[in-house]
Amino acid sequence: MRGPHVGTLMTPTPVCCDPCELLIVARDRMAQHKVRHLAVVDAEKLVGVVSARDIDTLERCPHTPLARATVADAMEPHVFAVAPTTPVRDVAATMAAKRYGCAIVVDKVGAPLGIFTTVDALRAVITLLHVRRVEVSNRRGSQSAARRRGPLARKRS
Numbered sequence: 001m002r003g004p005h006v007g008t009l010m011t012p013t014p015v016c017c018d019p020c021e022l023l024i025v026a027r028d029r030m031a032q033h034k035v036r037h038l039a040v041v042d043a044e045k046l047v048g049v050v051s052a053r054d055i056d057t058l059e060r061c062p063h064t065p066l067a068r069a070t071v072a073d074a075m076e077p078h079v080f081a082v083a084p085t086t087p088v089r090d091v092a093a094t095m096a097a098k099r100y101g102c103a104i105v106v107d108k109v110g111a112p113l114g115i116f117t118t119v120d121a122l123r124a125v126i127t128l129l130h131v132r133r134v135e136v137s138n139r140r141g142s143q144s145a146a147r148r149r150g151p152l153a154r155k156r157s
Contacts, residue, residue, distance in 0.1 A: 003087050003088055003089050004087070004088050004124075005084060005085050005086060005087060005088065006082055006084060006085075006086050006087070006088050006091045006103065006105055006116050007083075007084025007085060007105060007113070007114070008088075009088055009116065009120055009121075009123070009124050010084070010105045010113070010114035010115060010116040010120060011114055011115050011116070011117065011120055012113065012114045013113075013114065014037075014038075014039045014104065014112050014114055014115035015029060015030070015033045015035050015038050015039070016038060016039045016040070016041045016112060017029060017038045017039075017040055017041070017050070017071050018040070018041065018042065018071065019040050019042055019047060019048065019070065019071050019072040019075065020070055020071070020072065021070060021071045022067075022068075022069070022070060022071075023050075023055055023058065023066055023069040023070060023071055023073065023074055024066055024067060024069075026038055026050060026055065026071050027052070027055050030052055030055075036051055036052045036053075036101070036117070037049055037050070037051050037052075037101060037102045037115060037117060038050050038051075038071075039104050039112040039115065040071055040072075040075045041111075041112060044111050045109070045110045045111060046079060046081060046104055046106055046110050046111065046112050047075075047077065048071075048072075048075035048076055048077045048079055049075060049076050049079045049102065049104060050071050050074050050075040050076070051076075051101055051102075053101075054074040054075065054076065055074055057074070058073060058074045079104055080094065080095070080098070080100045080102070080103045080104070081103070081104045081105075081106045081110070082103050082104075082105055082106070082116075083105070083106070083108075084105050084107075084113060084114070088116075088121075088124060091103050091116055092121050095118070095121065101117060101118055102115050102116060102117040102118070103115070103116045
């Protein structure tokens with residue numbers, strides 16, 4: 001078994017913006033929705049991603065006044081896009097290896113369905129660790145009960 005698919009752990013319906021939108025509007029949208037990544041969409045197709053860090057970097061650049069900068073000026077056009085059926089293990093491995101902050105989950109025509117961020121990955125780890133802790137503690141409980149009964153004790157039906 002390859003584990004859960006990213007479609008089951010993603011944040012559905014990512015917050016999106018247009019590449020021609022002013023960057024200050026995109027930054028306000030991030031603050032309003034409490035997100036750090038916006039999927040950049042043109043004609044309902046994913047064309048990029050812009051992060052809060054991208055905006056901060058451009059804001060420090062003296063050559064581009066933020067008041068006139070557009071999302072296209074700051075966005076990353078090479079997006080890590082995956083299908084909802086992609087195993088989380090594969091997505092997380094690529095994100096870690098390439099130091100990506102997110103993966104955009106898209107449908108067959110490239111329209112965004114969701115976003116899988118490092119926060120989503122950490123939530124999955126917490127869930128996995130909790131499940132494993134319960135499994136281990138259940139196993140320990142069963143072993144302790146068997147030891148208390150002794151090797152010759154009959155199991156009750």
